[in-house]
Amino acid sequence: MEDPRTGRVRVAVLISGAGSNMAALIDAARAADCPFEVALVLSNKPDAGGLTVAEGKGVPVAAVDHRPFGKDREAHERAVDAILNEHRVEVVALAGYMRLLTPWLVQRWEGRMLNIHPSLLPKYPGLDTHARALAAGDLEAGCTVHLVTEGVDEGPILAQATVPMLPDDTSNSLAQRVLTAEHALYPRALADFCRAQMRSL
Numbered sequence: 001m002e003d004p005r006t007g008r009v010r011v012a013v014l015i016s017g018a019g020s021n022m023a024a025l026i027d028a029a030r031a032a033d034c035p036f037e038v039a040l041v042l043s044n045k046p047d048a049g050g051l052t053v054a055e056g057k058g059v060p061v062a063a064v065d066h067r068p069f070g071k072d073r074e075a076h077e078r079a080v081d082a083i084l085n086e087h088r089v090e091v092v093a094l095a096g097y098m099r100l101l102t103p104w105l106v107q108r109w110e111g112r113m114l115n116i117h118p119s120l121l122p123k124y125p126g127l128d129t130h131a132r133a134l135a136a137g138d139l140e141a142g143c144t145v146h147l148v149t150e151g152v153d154e155g156p157i158l159a160q161a162t163v164p165m166l167p168d169d170t171s172n173s174l175a176q177r178v179l180t181a182e183h184a185l186y187p188r189a190l191a192d193f194c195r196a197q198m199r200s201l
Contacts, residue, residue, distance in 0.1 A: 009194040010039040012089040014080075014097040019050020020179065021095035021116055021186050026057045028187030035194040040087040042080060044099055060087065066099065077105040091197070093190055094148065106150050113148040114193060116186045118178050120144060120160055125153035130171040130178065140164050141174055143182045145189035159189035 008029075013022040019041070026038045041054035046063040054061050062083050069076040076099075084092065094115040106113070119129035121144040133141045142162040147155035161181040165174065 006037055008035055008037040009197060010088055010090045011036045011093055011190065011194070012040040012042055012084050012087065012091075013038055013054075013093045013095050015041060015043050015048055015050040015095050016045050016098040017048055017050060017096050019048065019053055019095060021182055022050050023053055023057070024183040025093060025095065025187055025190060026054065026059055028191070034187075035191055035198060036091070039089055040084070042083060044076070044080075044097070050096075062087075073100070074102045074104045077102055081105065081108060091190075091194060093186070095186070100152070101148065103150050106148055109148070111147065112197075114145055114158065114190060115148050115153070115155070116182055116189075117144050117146065117153050118175065118182065120162065121146060121153055121157060128171075130174045133165070134169060134171060134174065138165060141178055143178050143185055145186055158193060159185055161185040 013025055015022050022041055028034055029036055029038050038059050040060050040062060041051060042062045042064065043051055044064060044066040046065050051061045051063060064076060064079045064083065066076045090112065092109050092113040094113065119133065120142040124132045130141065140162045142160055144157055145159045146153070146157045149155040161184065163177045163181050
């Protein structure tokens with residue numbers, strides 16, 4: 001599983017917003033020994049700021065607006081999947097992609113789709129992770145890279161990073177420190193995953 005021209009795994013990053021984790025992945029891919037290349041950045045929002053960031057870094061971008069599809073999420077995903085295929089994508093990395101995926105897309109990319117989540121799973125799947133960690137009185141927070149399965153944030157864990165909770169933490173201050181940890185963890189975890197995929201061939 002690699003591009004024969006570059007020797008790297010072709011990754012698509014799916015975003016819905018500013019795409020700071022996406023930018024970290026693109027920057028990591030510039031290293032000579034990185035086993036992946038970001039072949040595409042795709043968003044469900046044509047005005048997502050991350051698309052401009054990716055273009056500025058020289059990465060191909062695409063947008064498939066979910067709104068014209070109404071409630072037919074699978075139809076939207078089939079359009080997304082067609083573009084992934086056009087770009088010969090081999091691995092999908094979700095990075096702030098704010099869409100609940102249907103079983104169709106999850107099964108289509110089973111074992112080849114990763115996500116990063118801002119908690120130490122299995123704690124706090126879903127939303128409002130930092131507020132929930134603070135309310136629970138946890139001593140540490142963090143982030144998790146996992147494979148995507150049909151259950152929300154339930155897939156096998158690939159890597160985690162921890163962040164200490166500070167006495168004066170708010171949801172916002174904790175979120176910023178966890179995001180910094182995400183920017184370091186996601187490129188490392190994706191690289192490890194892609195190396196393992198290449199060895200398994």
